[in-house]
Amino acid sequence: MPRYDFRCRSCGATFELSRPMAQANDPAVCPQGHQDTVKLLSTVAVTGAAGAGAGAPPQAGGGCCGGGCCG
Numbered sequence: 225m226p227r228y229d230f231r232c233r234s235c236g237a238t239f240e241l242s243r244p245m246a247q248a249n250d251p252a253v254c255p256q257g258h259q260d261t262v263k264l265l266s267t268v269a270v271t272g273a274a275g276a277g278a279g280a281p282p283q284a285g286g287g288c289c290g291g292g293c294c295g
Contacts, residue, residue: 229266234258 225242232239232254239255252261 228252229264230254230261231264232256232258233260233262238264 226245226248227240227242228248229238229240230252231237235254235256235258237254237256239252241252243250249263251259252263253259254261
């Protein structure tokens with residue numbers, strides 16, 4: 225089940241909730257009971273075999289700026 229990070233605007237606490245993706249944008253109550261919370265943008269790091277493996281040749285292009293699609 226995905227985990228989502230939230231910050232309470234009332235007390236400043238940050239906390240994490242596990243909930244189904246269908247409830248990702250539902251309101252969350254902070255551990256102190258405040259209801260004025262905001263969902264934080266999370267970043268995900270990909271490592272291991274699924275990422276670009278060690279020893280793999282660098283990819284040509286590199287996205288929009290390196291691939292020449294901007295112009």
